[in-house]
Amino acid sequence: MADQQDPRPYDALLLLSFGGPEGPDDVVPFLENVTRGRGIPRERLKEVGQHYFLFGGVSPINAQNRALLDALRKDFAENGLDLPVHWGNRNWAPYLTDTLRTMVDEGHRRILTLATSAYASYSGCRQYRENLADALAALEAEGRPLPRIDKLRHYFNHPGFIRPMTDAVLAALDELPAEVRDGAHIAFTTHSIPTAAADTSGPVEAHTTDGEGGAYVAQHLDVAAVIADAVREATGVDRPWRLVYQSRSGAPHIPWLEPDICDHLEELHAQGAPAVVMAPIGFVSDHMEVKYDLDTEAAAKAAELGLPVSRAGTVGADPRFAAAVRELVLERAAIERGEAVERCALGALGPSHDVCPVGCCPARSPRPAAAGLD
Numbered sequence: 001m002a003d004q005q006d007p008r009p010y011d012a013l014l015l016l017s018f019g020g021p022e023g024p025d026d027v028v029p030f031l032e033n034v035t036r037g038r039g040i041p042r043e044r045l046k047e048v049g050q051h052y053f054l055f056g057g058v059s060p061i062n063a064q065n066r067a068l069l070d071a072l073r074k075d076f077a078e079n080g081l082d083l084p085v086h087w088g089n090r091n092w093a094p095y096l097t098d099t100l101r102t103m104v105d106e107g108h109r110r111i112l113t114l115a116t117s118a119y120a121s122y123s124g125c126r127q128y129r130e131n132l133a134d135a136l137a138a139l140e141a142e143g144r145p146l147p148r149i150d151k152l153r154h155y156f157n158h159p160g161f162i163r164p165m166t167d168a169v170l171a172a173l174d175e176l177p178a179e180v181r182d183g184a185h186i187a188f189t190t191h192s193i194p195t196a197a198a199d200t201s202g203p204v205e206a207h208t209t210d211g212e213g214g215a216y217v218a219q220h221l222d223v224a225a226v227i228a229d230a231v232r233e234a235t236g237v238d239r240p241w242r243l244v245y246q247s248r249s250g251a252p253h254i255p256w257l258e259p260d261i262c263d264h265l266e267e268l269h270a271q272g273a274p275a276v277v278m279a280p281i282g283f284v285s286d287h288m289e290v291k292y293d294l295d296t297e298a299a300a301k302a303a304e305l306g307l308p309v310s311r312a313g314t315v316g317a318d319p320r321f322a323a324a325v326r327e328l329v330l331e332r333a334a335i336e337r338g339e340a341v342e343r344c345a346l347g348a349l350g351p352s353h354d355v356c357p358v359g360c361c362p363a364r365s366p367r368p369a370a371a372g373l374d
């Protein structure tokens, strides 16, 4: 047994995720939860419903979060970190408000949150903070005592996130036919978001005005460059790479980040690229956006083109990721206690802020958000 590790002032960790349907009857109510008040066209919703029905109405995301929960509890126990871990979702059971109620009733008052989104953006950060504020408001209305909730810093550039993804890219290269491996391009993918949301992602200093994509794009480019370098070192081959996007929704007249992965595959094929590795660095697990948008849709596009592709896995419940979460928890706990700590980060951007400053990833219409300065 390792030495006892000190999580104070925290008394619990909350794993906060998206949630997904667990059977055909869940699909429509799940999509209603996701899209409430967001103006997503009906046609797009019907189409996305079909993605889920193709997989029996079951998203893989809940099983993946259960596996991550197990990995975190195991890592904490083996390394002397005595901190309970609970799990709640934005859009499906176990719902965040129910989880938080249980935590408060068990006596937890200083809760640290791990969101299953590694980068800055409204959808990946502030929207979760709004969900926390809503849950706190619900508990307050029930007359319960309110816990103080903090959120871990963005972990996109933590070695425990980047190294498993680097290994996954190497494994995906190995899956390609040997004769096209050295010539393979790497397409790093992430969720497309409206360019307006990308430009205002991250703290105000990181905002851009011309569609360059603010902190969201800068963080992904940083991760992609680190992985591409590590892959070059490991294989001795310098492969071309690009950051591309997937899973666009919203009305067609609103600009979203481009190019889409399928258009990118077409372009690479036209240029004579012999093969492509798709690496979904924007996601924490192989959930539906990966299983459908890459493994189904983009894979079909590649087959139509006759372009060999393979797809790198995400970190999921990799023990190195669980260990990274433990390190981040201990780091933040020490910072809250006023102690000096080392803050681990690869790439050029350095460790992210601990507390989202005023104006970080603003919402189109401002709503209360927890775990930040506004």
Ligand SMILES: CC1=C(CCC(=O)O)c2cc3nc(cc4[nH]c(cc5[nH]c(cc1n2)c(C)c5CCC(=O)O)c(CCC(=O)O)c4C)C(CCC(=O)O)=C3C
Pocket: 018, 019, 020, 021, 031, 034, 035, 038, 040, 044, 045, 048, 059, 060, 061, 116, 117, 118, 121, 123, 124, 191, 192, 193, 194, 247, 248, 249, 250, 282, 287, 288, 289
């Ligand atoms: C940045 C980002 C992440 C990564 C960060 C994070 O992980 O949080 C993410 C993750 C996910 N997105 C998911 C599912 C959906 N996202 C949608 C819609 C949207 N996502 C957006 C952005 C993001 N989304 C945006 C700007 C919209 C438009 C509407 C809006 O402004 O809110 C819709 C509506 C239908 C449609 O696709 O149009 C669905 C069903 C699932 C679950 C998958 C599963 O079930 O396994 C996951 C993990």
Ligand SMILES: [Fe+2]
Pocket: 191
């Ligand atoms: Fe999404």
